[in-house]
Amino acid sequence: MQDWTATSMNYYDRNMNGNVRWYDWIAVFWLTIVAWIFGQLAFTSPFLDMLRDLNPEAADQLNELMNAGMTTDVIAQIGFASLLFIIGGLMAAIGFGVHYLGTKGRGSLVTGLIGAFMTFAGGGIFLLANGEMGEANGLILSVVGLSPVAYMLMLLTFPAALGGLYLGWKLVHKLPLKDLHTAWVSFRWRRVFESFLIMWVVLAAYGLFTSQFSEKSPEFVFDAARFLPYAILSLLLLPIQSATEEIVVRGYMNKGLTHILRSKWVAFILTSGLFMALHLANPEAQAGAEAGNLPIVMSGYFFFGFACCLMVLIDDGLESAIGVHAGNNTFAAIFVNYENSALPTPSIWQVKSEPTSDAVSVIVILMIVLVILYATRRPKREKSII
Secondary structure, rough: OHHHHHHHHOOOOOOHHOOOOHHHHHHHHHHHHHHHHHHHHHHHOOOOHHHHHHOOHHHHHHHHHHHHHHHHHHHHHHHHHHHHHHHHHHHHHHHHHHHHOOOHHHHHHHHHHHEEEEHHHHHHHHHHHHHHOOHHHHHHHHHHHEEEEEEEHHOOHOOOOOOOHHHHHHHHHOOOHHHHHHHOOOOOOHHHHHHHHHHHHHHHHHHHHHHHHOOOEEOOOOOOHHHHHHHHHHHHHHHHHHHHHHHHHHHHHHHHHHHHHHOOHHHHHHHHHHHHHOOOOHHHHHHHHOOOOOHHHHHHHHHHHHHHHHHHHOEOOHHHHHHHHHHHHHHHHHHEEEEOOOOOOOOOEEEEHHHHHHHHHHHHHHHHHHHHHHHOOOOOOOOOOO
């Protein structure tokens, strides 16, 4: 049996992050968010035109919703948010650019930090204002289920965010990208594929087992003509989407919060809560809010995030977390999707969404996966993160 203590470090060890201060984490995170937003603007801007071509009735309905939803208050909020975001973004770009690429100084750093917080505030206000138009946003995203091209464009927004993070890691942390991915000598692709397959097997076995006790079996909805392009894109791009979320949240954000707060467990709770909040716009979250059981519904997302944090500890790197996340998303997109999914792909089977029982299922499945990973990956002794 391999001796972990002799060959690995703690992935969240502060010494693995380079010679950085608290503000360096904010600068790189700002760059990541800005890159992701520009990716969103670049790749999803054709969605409205595509919806008009593919579903004129939905486009007309969208126009009605937009006209009704664009109240004076909403317009004012969006205008203020946009102004904050643009001015803050310019300030941060100039301040951080001078500080990290030119002469380091207090003035440029303060300018960059103020601009970054203005950018975050503008984005937050915009999301709150946009959240009041959930049905309209759902219609815009419905084009993803109508066109493989739209599906591809949506998934391509994630590499943009990853590019921003990688650039910041190299410029600010000045470390190899491998150190962002794992504490080991090299990235362990085998562990990614192993955990990917483990997730598929557990999901399939759990689905078969629970279907024996359910009155509603998955409906066979296979349509070869629609299925094939979506399946290929899912296998090619969903792992990148899943890896991006793991590298940004379980990787960079956990590293930064652990570095600053000196407690990985507090970092895990905070980032798992953020991961949960990022999915509040999903259809199942809206259904849970209407049914009055939103906390139960969202607990599945919180546990998913926390379980992936534990996988990083077990593996001393992001490999297993990336594999499990990619396995979960691709299995849903290809084999068993559900009605009103956030990824409305034409899968082989489809089930009716039951938010409460679905959240319980997520927790049970991830507990099984964690036990398997813990049993097959000998855990190392805990080391201090200080």
